[in-house]
Amino acid sequence: MMKDMAKFVVAKFVLVLFVSTTRALSVFDVTKEGAKIGADINQALISSWNKACASTIPSKVFIPKGIFLLSPMTFEGPCKAAIEVEVQGTLKALTNSKVTKDGSWVTFQRIEHFTLSGGGTFDGQGASAWGNCGNNFCQQLPINIRFDFIINGFVHNIRSLNSKQFHVNILGCNNLTFQRFYIIAPADSHNTDGIHIGRSSGIKIIDSHIRTGDDCVSIGDGSKNVSITNVKCGPGHGISIGSLGKFEKEEPVFGITVKNCTLTNTDNGVRIKTWPASTVNSASMIHFEDINMVNVSNPILIDQVYCPWNQCNAQVPSRVKLSNISFKRIRGTSATPVAMKLVCSSGMPCQGVEVADIQLKYIGKEPAISECENVKPMISGVMNPPACRSKA
Ligand SMILES: *[C@@H]1O[C@H](CO)[C@@H](O)[C@H](O)[C@H]1NC(C)=O
Ligand SMILES: *[C@@H]1O[C@H](CO)[C@@H](O)[C@H](O)[C@H]1NC(C)=O
Ligand SMILES: *[C@@H]1O[C@H](CO)[C@@H](O)[C@H](O)[C@H]1NC(C)=O
Ligand SMILES: *[C@@H]1O[C@H](CO)[C@@H](O)[C@H](O)[C@H]1NC(C)=O
Ligand SMILES: *[C@@H]1O[C@H](CO)[C@@H](O)[C@H](O)[C@H]1NC(C)=O
Numbered sequence: 001m002m003k004d005m006a007k008f009v010v011a012k013f014v015l016v017l018f019v020s021t022t023r024a025l026s027v028f029d030v031t032k033e034g035a036k037i038g039a040d041i042n043q044a045l046i047s048s049w050n051k052a053c054a055s056t057i058p059s060k061v062f063i064p065k066g067i068f069l070l071s072p073m074t075f076e077g078p079c080k081a082a083i084e085v086e087v088q089g090t091l092k093a094l095t096n097s098k099v100t101k102d103g104s105w106v107t108f109q110r111i112e113h114f115t116l117s118g119g120g121t122f123d124g125q126g127a128s129a130w131g132n133c134g135n136n137f138c139q140q141l142p143i144n145i146r147f148d149f150i151i152n153g154f155v156h157n158i159r160s161l162n163s164k165q166f167h168v169n170i171l172g173c174n175n176l177t178f179q180r181f182y183i184i185a186p187a188d189s190h191n192t193d194g195i196h197i198g199r200s201s202g203i204k205i206i207d208s209h210i211r212t213g214d215d216c217v218s219i220g221d222g223s224k225n226v227s228i229t230n231v232k233c234g235p236g237h238g239i240s241i242g243s244l245g246k247f248e249k250e251e252p253v254f255g256i257t258v259k260n261c262t263l264t265n266t267d268n269g270v271r272i273k274t275w276p277a278s279t280v281n282s283a284s285m286i287h288f289e290d291i292n293m294v295n296v297s298n299p300i301l302i303d304q305v306y307c308p309w310n311q312c313n314a315q316v317p318s319r320v321k322l323s324n325i326s327f328k329r330i331r332g333t334s335a336t337p338v339a340m341k342l343v344c345s346s347g348m349p350c351q352g353v354e355v356a357d358i359q360l361k362y363i364g365k366e367p368a369i370s371e372c373e374n375v376k377p378m379i380s381g382v383m384n385p386p387a388c389r390s391k392a
Pocket of ligand 4: 265266295297335
């Protein structure tokens with residue numbers, strides 16, 4: 001009896017091993033659900049997704065090569081097992097500004113063990129919408145792709161093209177990696193931030209290229225453990241932490257590493273911005289290392305008096321505390337003479353700022369300079385421009 005039991009347990013164990021090593025996968029091809037090239041595949045995609053999501057073994061929704069239209073769509077979890085969406089083709093948004101209830105064109109929501117892959121493109125057809133709100137933020141325009149409350153996700157070999165508003169917004173996610181993610185929109189497209197991260201932890205962006213009209217990556221409140229490695233940015237507004245301090249109940253930013261990135265022809269390089277007269281918040285353990293700047297207007301920038309269009313009382317100091325921040329091995333060219341600017345809050349000076357091995361050259365005739373307020377940086381290695389003397 002015991003022997004049989006043991007045999008049964010072993011057999012079961014072998015079976016489980018077999019199943020997991022062959023990675024059983026059920027595939028749901030949208031064309032089997034009626035998707036046709038050139039037509040709106042929303043209904044076919046919803047029905048493929050619903051079947052895949054209900055599968056108790058790992059599943060995949062498959063969109064083959066070809067150009068398909070897609071009206072606003074939410075891929076909603078939770079699902080019963082790991083799930084992948086493989087997009088080989090191009091999905092085109094409609095040119096109108098219809099959105100999902102979350103304000104996007106496409107949303108992936110509340111999914112665990114999620115993969116988005118395939119080499120395909122999400123084309124937001126944004127040209128019709130850019131500039132519709134002048135310089136103001138166009139809240140009602142769709143974000144190309146939203147990732148909301150994704151846990152353990154991997155997005156790779158995907159292109160986001162000409163979003164009407166942000167390309168990607170990440171909210172409430174934990175352990176989500178983007179690799180070989182390509183973003184393309186013209187330099188003059190308004191509010192087309194590349195990837196915006198908020199209230200999420202364990203976000204990685206690696207081996208990617210972001211060309212757009214606004215921030216390359218922007219890191220909002222509540223972002224923890226974010227790493228950006230081997231990413232190329234430009235054109236656009238560069239990599240930015242913040243803005244912070246504008247809204248009530250913002251959460252701290254903690255543990256951000258930006259490493260081995262190249263910024264080309266961007267308005268800013270690596271920057272931290274907070275509002276004057278702000279709410280209370282903090283940002284700490286932020287490291288920028290091995291960054292190449294090519295003709296960048298503000299390569300190194302801490303701006304705690306960020307107040308575009310006079311939307312605030314610039315006389316009241318920011319109450320966002322910045323600490324433990326390093327800028328190391330940052331090289332290349334600046335498009336303006338002020339290559340390094342560290343303007344901290346007079347009410348809450350920056351603490352633990354480290355600057356090492358900076359070699360930035362102004363593209364004009366004069367030498368590059370640096371400016372500081374309310375910060376006493378620790379300085380080491382080569383410093384060109386010479387690090388500023390603090391006014392504090
Ligand atoms: C993070 O997510 C990836 C992709 O789903 C997964 O392979 C990995 O095991 C996760 N890491 C942790 C610590 O759960
Ligand atoms: C951040 O990462 C560290 C090390 O990788 C890990 O120990 C910690 O739990 C993470 N914290 C969050 C909030 O993800
Ligand atoms: C740094 O990034 C470049 C591409 O921008 C890549 O070729 C190189 O391998 C990266 N270096 C490391 C150490 O990852
Ligand atoms: C350098 O940047 C400035 C300001 O953004 C721009 O006007 C100029 O065309 C750029 N130069 C090159 C060679 O790209
Ligand atoms: C900043 O670094 C110092 C020294 O390593 C450490 O004692 C302190 O806890 C850090 N503060 C924050 C907010 O991370």
